[in-house]
Amino acid sequence: MNWNNPRGIDLNLLRVFMAIWDLRSLTAAGDRLGLTQPAVSHALRRLRETFHDPLFVRAGHAMVPTEAAARLREPLDQAFALLHRAVQEHRSFDPARSDRIFRIAMTDASEYFLLPKLLPALKREAPSVRLEITPLSVETVAAAMRSGEVDLAFGYVPGPEEGIDSGAIFSDAFVCMVRAGHPLPDRPVTAEDLSGLQYVYATVNAAGHQVIERVLQALGVRREFILRIAHFTVAPEVVRSTDLAVIFPRSIAERFNSHGDFRLHPLPFTLPPIEVGVHTHASFQGDAGIQWLRRRILALHADFGARPV
Numbered sequence: 012m013n014w015n016n017p018r019g020i021d022l023n024l025l026r027v028f029m030a031i032w033d034l035r036s037l038t039a040a041g042d043r044l045g046l047t048q049p050a051v052s053h054a055l056r057r058l059r060e061t062f063h064d065p066l067f068v069r070a071g072h073a074m075v076p077t078e079a080a081a082r083l084r085e086p087l088d089q090a091f092a093l094l095h096r097a098v099q100e101h102r103s104f105d106p107a108r109s110d111r112i113f114r115i116a117m118t119d120a121s122e123y124f125l126l127p128k129l130l131p132a133l134k135r136e137a138p139s140v141r142l143e144i145t146p147l148s149v150e151t152v153a154a155a156m157r158s159g160e161v162d163l164a165f166g167y168v169p170g171p172e173e174g175i176d177s178g179a180i181f182s183d184a185f186v187c188m189v190r191a192g193h194p195l196p197d198r199p200v201t202a203e204d205l206s207g208l209q210y211v212y213a214t215v216n217a218a219g220h221q222v223i224e225r226v227l228q229a230l231g232v233r234r235e236f237i238l239r240i241a242h243f244t245v246a247p248e249v250v251r252s253t254d255l256a257v258i259f260p261r262s263i264a265e266r267f268n269s270h271g272d273f274r275l276h277p278l279p280f281t282l283p284p285i286e287v288g289v290h291t292h293a294s295f296q297g298d299a300g301i302q303w304l305r306r307r308i309l310a311l312h313a314d315f316g317a318r319p320v
Contacts, residue, residue: 020061022094025087027054028066029158032084033151035073043145043160091158092294104299106137111300113140116147116155116164120220120243120263121287125165128311136307156292162301164290165308167219174293178309181262183285185223187276188247188264189256200276205232208256212239213246219285223258226282247273260285 030040031051041051058066064079076084104111117125122144133140145155147164153172155161168177187205189195195204205227227234237255240246246257247267259267264275289308295301 021057024054024058024061025091026160027051028058028080028083029087029091029154029160031055031067031074032076032080033154033160034148035075037074043155088154088158091160094159104303106140106303108139109137109300110139110141112143113162113300113304114143114145114160116145116152116161117166118147120260121147121166123244124262124266125308125311129308132307132311152290153292156290157294159295162291162295162298163305163308165288167285167287168290169219169222175290176293176296177288177290178305179286179288180309180312181287183219183287184261185220185258185278185282185285186261186264187256187278188250188259188267188273189276190251190254191272191274193254193256193274195256195274195276197274199279201279202230202232205278206234208234209237209254210234211246211249211255211257212236213243213257213259214239214241219260219287222283222285226280227258227278230280262287 026044027040027046030043031037034040034043037051037055038048040046041048044051046054055067062079062083065077066080066083067074067076069075126142126144130142133142145161147166147168149168152161152164152168153175156164157174167183168175187200187208189208195208238249240249243259243263246259247264249255250257251272258278261275264273267273268275289305291301291305
């Protein structure tokens with residue numbers, strides 16, 4: 012691999028490199044960076060010309076890095092972290108005057124849970140601050156925070172790697188949610204009860220939900236899915252008007268049940284706890300803006316209406 016004209020390298024091209032590395036997809040990299048797929052393809056072509064190497068080759072649906080890309084990744088990762096830290100640590104942060112844009116990684120369920128509480132607080136205290144929400148992927152979130160692509164993450168991040176500073180907020184659990192008048196007896200449910208129900212399968216892009224799904228399968232709970240939907244917020248409306256059930260995080264189910272339209276049945280198993288928190292990277296402990304936003308989210312704990320860890 013030869014480096015052609017290193018003094019003229021475009022940092023935006025290197026950001027594209029890091030996004031493709033993390034996500035193994037041109038489309039996903041474009042979504043993260045706010046670029047179209049043709050723009051990402053053009054950037055990759057320029058990177059290949061600069062480094063005289065393919066860098067990423069397609070294997071099935073994934074873009075697989077070459078050996079040259081593997082050698083580039085770590086020093087570029089470190090360089091971006093240094094640049095981001097240098098800029099932010101020498102920049103004062105006054106929430107009342109700042110117009111900074113923060114990037115937060117979270118799942119769709121976390122968005123529903125956090126944003127209605129966080130945005131009014133920001134409106135009062137930091138009216139010009141803006142948020143950009145990016146999907147939370149437990150496989151890449153640490154790298155995204157380390158490189159400065161993401162400022163912090165909110166939600167469940169199982170087994171966070173070294174360097175991630177996690178502030179626990181509450182321990183969530185999963186419940187079986189049915190309409191208030193459902194024929195299921197209003198008593199603690201059994202595994203047999205769960206196997207006898209018909210379900211909505213709501214796609215929740217969250218590590219905790221995936222853990223629970225695997226545990227239920229391992230325990231032999233057989234579920235008949237009558238409906239599969241891509242947006243979890245639709246599920247309660249379906250459940251409200253049918254005899255279908257859905258497995259939901261308690262924190263979300265309680266929000267939907269504010270008027271008592273549903274019954275929430277705890278699952279009759281000992282399941283791994285789902286620890287929800289706010290996560291930042293140790294590389295940015297000196298970033299006054301990130302630390303302020305982290306503290307602000309933690310301070311909302313009393314408003315979350317969820318049981319603390």
